Amino acid sequence: MEIDKYLDLQQTWANEIIIFPKNKGFQFQPTMNILSLDVQYSDEMAYVAADIQSFDGQFIQTFGMITHTNFEYIPSLFCFREAPPLLTFIQYLQKNKDFPPFDVILVDGHGIAHHRKFGVASCVGLLANMPTLGCAKDTLVKYNTTLNIAKNSTADIFLGDEMVGYAFRSQENIKPLYVSAGHLISQEESLEIVKNLCKMYRNPEPLRRADAVARLLQKGERTKEYIFLGEMECVKI
DNA sequence: GCGACAG
C-alpha cells in the first residue's frame, strides 16, 4: 500500500478543516438531532450502526446497515478504513427523506486530536460537509496536563502550541474519554455535547446504543432494537 | 534506529 500517498492526502484535507472559536460554528439547540455512529468488523465486512436522538434527550431511532472495507487498519490512517463505511450510511440517510434529519455527527474516534490533525471525525465532516466531533477511548497525542479524579474534569491536549482536544473524565475515577472537534464546530461545543450525552456510564448514551446495535448486526440478530437497512455498496474515497 | 500508535 502506498502509505505516502495517503499521508499526503490526509495533509491536504487537514488544511481544509474548519475549527471555530468558542461560541462560533455549530451550536446545538434542544430540538436539534445528533447522529452517532459506530462500526464492528469481521474480516472485510463492516457492520455499521447509526443512532439518532435529539439534544433534549429524546431517543428517535437506531439503524443498522452492512457494507465492507478494503483498507487495513493503520494507526493515524484509520480514517481511510472507517470513513468510507460511515459515509455510505450518512449519504443513504441524507438521500432518503423518510429518515429523520440530523444536524451534527458524533464519531467513535478522534477529530483533530491527531498528529496531522485529521482523525476519522474530521474526515467524515469534510467529505459529508457536516459539523462533526470525535469521542475516542484512547489518545493518540500524548499530554502531560493533569486530569483530576472528579467527574467532568478536563485536561487540554496540545499538539505543539495548539489545543487540539480534551481528556474528559465522564465518571469519577474512571479512564477518561478523548474529545475533539472534527469540522465546522468549536472545541468547547464538542466537549459540551459529549458532557451532555454521558449519563451513568463512561461512554455517551448514543454511542453505547450504536455499539450494541453494531454487535447485534454482526451476530446476525435482527432485533427490534434497530431498523435493518440491508447491505450497501461502500463508497470510495 | 526503535517503540508507540484511535478503531
Added chain:
DNA sequence: ATCTTGTCGC
C-alpha cells in the same frame, strides 16, 4: 477492532 478463560458483581 478481534480472539479468548475464568472470574467478579448485580
